[in-house]
Structure formats: C-alpha cells, structure tokens
Amino acid sequence: MAELEPLAITAIMFLSMLVLMAMGAPLALALMISGMGSAYLMFGPGGLDLLLASAYSAMDNFLLVSLPMFIFMGLVLERSGITDDLFGMIHKLMGSIPGGLGVGTVLICALIAAMAGVSGAATVSLGIIALPAMLKRGYHKRLVTGTIMAGGALGFLIPPSVLMIVYAFLARESVGKLFAAGLIPGLMLAGIYMIYILIRCHLNPELGPATRPEERFSTKEKLESLRHILAPGLLVATVLGCIIGGVTSPSEASAVGAAGALLITMARGKLSWGLLRYVMLSTTKITGMLIWIAIAAVFFSRIYMGLGAGMLISDIIDDFSLSPYTIIIFMLFSFFLLGMFLDDFAILFITIPLYIPIVRDLGFDTTWFAVLFILSMQSAYLTPPFGYNLFYMRSVAPKSITIVDIYRSALPFVALQIFGLALVVAFPSIALWLPNLLF
Numbered sequence: 001m002a003e004l005e006p007l008a009i010t011a012i013m014f015l016s017m018l019v020l021m022a023m024g025a026p027l028a029l030a031l032m033i034s035g036m037g038s039a040y041l042m043f044g045p046g047g048l049d050l051l052l053a054s055a056y057s058a059m060d061n062f063l064l065v066s067l068p069m070f071i072f073m074g075l076v077l078e079r080s081g082i083t084d085d086l087f088g089m090i091h092k093l094m095g096s097i098p099g100g101l102g103v104g105t106v107l108i109c110a111l112i113a114a115m116a117g118v119s120g121a122a123t124v125s126l127g128i129i130a131l132p133a134m135l136k137r138g139y140h141k142r143l144v145t146g147t148i149m150a151g152g153a154l155g156f157l158i159p160p161s162v163l164m165i166v167y168a169f170l171a172r173e174s175v176g177k178l179f180a181a182g183l184i185p186g187l188m189l190a191g192i193y194m195i196y197i198l199i200r201c202h203l204n205p206e207l208g209p210a211t212r213p214e215e216r217f218s219t220k221e222k223l224e225s226l227r228h229i230l231a232p233g234l235l236v237a238t239v240l241g242c243i244i245g246g247v248t249s250p251s252e253a254s255a256v257g258a259a260g261a262l263l264i265t266m267a268r269g270k271l272s273w274g275l276l277r278y279v280m281l282s283t284t285k286i287t288g289m290l291i292w293i294a295i296a297a298v299f300f301s302r303i304y305m306g307l308g309a310g311m312l313i314s315d316i317i318d319d320f321s322l323s324p325y326t327i328i329i330f331m332l333f334s335f336f337l338l339g340m341f342l343d344d345f346a347i348l349f350i351t352i353p354l355y356i357p358i359v360r361d362l363g364f365d366t367t368w369f370a371v372l373f374i375l376s377m378q379s380a381y382l383t384p385p386f387g388y389n390l391f392y393m394r395s396v397a398p399k400s401i402t403i404v405d406i407y408r409s410a411l412p413f414v415a416l417q418i419f420g421l422a423l424v425v426a427f428p429s430i431a432l433w434l435p436n437l438l439f
Contacts, residue, residue, distance in 0.1 A: 009307045013038050013300070027346045028289070031296035035303045042307055050306075054299035059291070062251055063169050068287040069254030070160055075279045076261040077115045077232065080270045083125045085228040086111065087133065092217045092225045099201025099208035101139065102147045103194045105130050109151025110190045111229070113158045114236045115261075123152030123389050127396035140207045141401050143200065146409035149389040150193055150417070153378040156344065158186035159240055160257070163344055163377065165250065166290065167370050170352045175250040176243045180435040181367045182374065183240075188430065189375075189420045196416055231267070235260040244438060290345060297349030305353070324362040328369070328425070331355055332376050339380020343388060347377070368424075371431040375421040382410045382417060 013034050020030035032051070039047030090104030097103070105126060112125060126148045134144045156163050159179035168175045201208035217225075235257060242253040265271045316322075322330075331351075338347045352373070359369045381389045384407040393406050424430050 009038070009042075009304070013304055017300075026292075027342075028292035028296040031293070031300040031349075035296065035300040038307070039303045042303075047303070050302055051299050054302055055295045059295070061169055062249070063165065063175065064291075064294075065251040066165055066175075066254035067162060067290060068283050069251070069258045070162055070165070071286050072279060072283045073254070073257040073261040074115055075282050076258070076265055076275070078112075078125060079275050079279060080261075080265040080268055082115075082228075082232055082264070082268070083108070083112060083129050086232070087126070087129050089225040089228045091133070091211075092222050095137075095211040096216050097198075098205045098210045099197045100210065101130070101134050101137065102143060102197040102201070102208050105134070105147050106151040106154075106190050106193045106197070109148070110154050110158055110186070111232060111236070113152070113155035113186075114160065114240075115232055123149055123392040124396055126152065127393055131397065135398075137211065138206075138209045142405055142409035143197070143207050144409075145393055145397065145401060145406050146413050147193070147197060149382055149393050149406075149410055150413035151190070152389055152392070153381050153417075154186055154190060156374045156378050156381075157182045157189065157371070159183060160243070160250075160254070161374070163348065163374060164370065166294070166345065166348055167352065167373065169294075170348065171356050171366055171370065173366060173370065174439065176246065177367055177435045177439050178370050179240060180244050180438050181371050181431045184434055185371055185375065185420065185424055185431050188423070189378075189417070192416050192420055193413065196412070231264045235264065293345055293349055297353075300350070301353040324364065325425075327358070327362060328364065328372070331359075332372055332421070332425075335373060335376035336380050336383070339377055339383070339387070344377045344381070348373075365428065365432060367435055368428045368431050371424055372421065375417065375424060379414055379417040379421065382414050384410060 016037065017030045017034040020033060021027065025033070036048060036051065039050060086108045087104075090108060091101065094100030094104045108130070109123075109126060130148060131144055135141060155161065159182050161179070161182060164178045164182060165175055167173065168178050197208065238260065239253050239257040242248040242256060243250050247253075248256070262271065265275070334351065335347060338351070342350075356366055356369075359366055381387050384390060387410065390403075390406050390410060394403055397406065
C-alpha cells in the first residue's frame with residue numbers, strides 16, 4: 001500500500017472526480033472511477049473488492065423501496081393536470097388582494113412540493129401555468145419568477161421529500177423524524193415568502209395588482225373552488241400521517257401514496273397507457289440514476305475513510321481550535337458553494353458520510369443538521385449564476401424575461417432563505433420541537 005498524507009489523498013480523489021465531471025462524465029461514473037483508481041493505487045487489486053461490498057451495502061435497505069414509489073406518485077400527479085385546478089382555485093380565492101396570486105402561488109408550490117417530493121416539479125409546473133397567467137394580470141415579471149422559483153424550492157423541505165429519504169438512508173436516521181423536523185421550517189419559510197410578497201405589493205400595488213371588480217368571483221364560486229384541494233390534500237395528509245404517526249413504514253406509505261395518485265388521476269379522467277408509460281419510464285430513469293450514485297458514493301466514501309483521510313477534517317478542527325458552531329457554519333458554507341456547481345444528491349452523497357460523524361462528536365442533533373443541510377440546498381438552488389431553479393425557470397419563461405431578470409428576481413428570496421436558515425441555526429427548536437413531541 002502506498003503511503004500518502006490525508007491532504008494528498010483528499011486532493012487526488014476530489015480533484016480527479018471534478019476533472020472527470022468537467023469532461024462530461026456522469027456523477028456516478030466520476031465517483032466510481034476516482035474511487036477505483038485510488039483503491040488500486042493504495043491497496044492493489046484487492047481494493048476493488050470494496051466495490052462489490054459497497055453495492056450490497058448501499059442496496060441492502062428496505063427504505064430505498066420508497067424512492068421509486070414517491071417519485072412515481074409525484075410524476076403521476078404532475079401529469080394529472082391538478083396544478084391547473086389548484087391555480088384556478090387560488091385565482092378565485094385570492095385574486096382580489098394585491099399580491100394575492102403571488103401568495104397563492106407559494107401555497108400551491110408548497111402543496112405540489114408535498115405531492116412531488118422534489119424541487120423541479122413545482123418550478124416547472126407553475127412556470128408553465130402560473131407565469132403567463134400572472135404576467136397577463138399585470139404582475140411584475142421579477143416578482144413572478146422569483147416567487148415561483150422560491151416556492152418550487154420548498155420541495156426539498158416539505159415532506160415527503162425524496163432528498164430527506166436519501167439523507168435518512170445515509171445518516172441512519174428515522175424518516176418519520178426527518179419529515180416531522182422539516183414540516184415547521186418549511187411552513188415557516190413559506191410564511192416568510194408570503195409576508196414579503198404582501199408587504200412589497202402593499203407598498204407598491206403595481207407589482208401585483210388586484211383583479212378588477214368585474215373579474216372577481218362570488219362567495220359561492222369561491223367555496224365551490226375549494227373542492228380542488230380536497231383530493232391532493234387528503235392524499236398528502238394520509239401519507240404523512242401514516243409515516244409520522246407510525247401507522248406504516250415509509251416504504252408502505254409510499255405505496256399508499258402511489259396508489260392514491262393513480263386513483264386521483266383516474267377520477268379526473270386523465271389516466272391512460274401513454275401517461276403510465278411516460279411515468280414508469282421516468283421513474284425508472286430517475287431511480288436508476290439515484291441507485292448508481294448511491295453505490296458509487298458509498299464506495300468513494302469507504303475508500304476515502306479507509307485511507308485515513310477522513311481524519312483530515314478532525315485534524316483541522318483540532319489544529320485551529322474551532323468552536324462547534326463555527327464548524328457548523330463552515331459546513332453550511334461548503335454546502336452553499338458546492339450547490340452552485342453540483343446537484344443536491346451529489347452533495348448529499350459526497351459530504352454527509354464525512355460530516356455526520358463530526359456533527360455527532362460535536363454533540364449536535366443530526367436531525368437538526370438535516371434541516372440545515374436541506375435549507376442550504378434550497379439557497380444554492382436559487383443562487384446565481386448556476387442555481388438549478390434558475391435554469392428550470394429559464395426553460396419555461398417567455399423570451400421577454402431574460403436570464404438577468406431571473407437572476408435579479410432570485411436575490412431577495414435568497415436573502416429570505418438565508419434569514420430562515422439563520423433562524424433555525426439560532427433556534428434549533430424550530431426544527432426539533434415537533435419530532436421531539438412525536439418521537
């Protein structure tokens with residue numbers, strides 16, 4: 001075995017991975033090649049046996065069954081046309097308030113996030129439906145795009161979140177506990193966005209004008225529109241109630257959610273072989289991508305830790321005598337920086353196996369740290385120039401909205417996101433009160 005210092009091992013493994021990714025290699029392949037090269041260099045041919053062990057270790061977890069089920073549920077609901085009905089409901093209920101459609105869009109994003117479990121679904125769906133409708137009604141383009149992107153990012157935090165499930169798998173945490181921890185911070189952040197929109201539109205009504213009197217709806221029509229929220233609301237409540245209440249395991253609850261999504265789509269008359277084919281192919285592709293990343297990341301982490309490089313972070317902490325909260329802030333900053341270049345799952349698989357032991361040694365609650373990680377991912381997804389939600393929005397926005405407009409629209413919401421993150425850092429009970437009450 002070749003002897004190298006931890007810093008040299010870190011440089012070799014991470015630089016080789018980044019070079020491969022810069023050359024266009026998929027993340028899973030970059031992690032695997034980097035890990036295999038380092039294993040062969042340090043341990044010889046026998047080191048490659050760890051790849052098989054890592055594959056078995058990564059897949060030997062019943063929790064992962066919930067991944068394709070939740071992805072399937074979100075894709076079915078996305079294709080069912082339910083977003084159109086929800087936006088129509090919000091238009092009737094809140095269109096008469098300055099900024100009301102913006103506030104309603106945040107609420108719809110929160111609900112779609114809960115149904116889909118990922119960030120991109122809400123951003124793209126509302127970008128297609130709400131963006132032209134709000135622009136037509138005189139809303140300022142930067143307020144509209146910023147609202148949709150920020151609301152779409154709530155998919156990371158509001159359960160059931162696919163990112164939380166993978167975090168629970170890597171950190172050996174309870175999925176129900178993580179879902180409970182994300183609920184209040186997610187609703188808090190949605191509330192912060194809504195207050196910001198209302199204040200801005202109160203100070204300058206031209207940013208989000210109320211609908212004209214002749215376009216407003218009667219009380220009866222408003223009450224009738226509420227029926228559109230019953231089915232998706234009941235489905236989300238059932239799935240979360242089953243998990244958080246301990247009625248079923250996350251894997252079983254995900255199957256309930258997938259079946260419920262099919263029933264809702266069937267009741268709406270949108271279920272077809274074409275829809276099922278699209279959803280099943282997409283679910284297979286997304287799940288396959290996540291599984292390969294999981295195998296490669298577990299292998300990469302095992303090689304890295306096995307070579308003793310995992311002690312590098314501990315040595316740095318000891319050498320500089322950093323306080324526990326300073327270390328947490330550095331970790332969050334690393335998430336924020338990485339989020340400008342890598343996607344959320346890549347950062348999760350690379351950093352969490354390294355950071356979780358340190359967080360535990362520092363005496364912090366890893367459930368609280370999970371919420372901080374996810375809030376950091378939300379911020380990174382909105383941050384110019386490479387935040388993913390910026391490009392989701394660019395893909396559906398009309399030509400009149402430039403990429404500069406999208407960048408500028410995101411900045412106030414990034415500031416609000418960081419404010420929300422700071423609140424959870426300063427007051428951990430925001431994230432921990434509900435899980436401590438229930439578990």
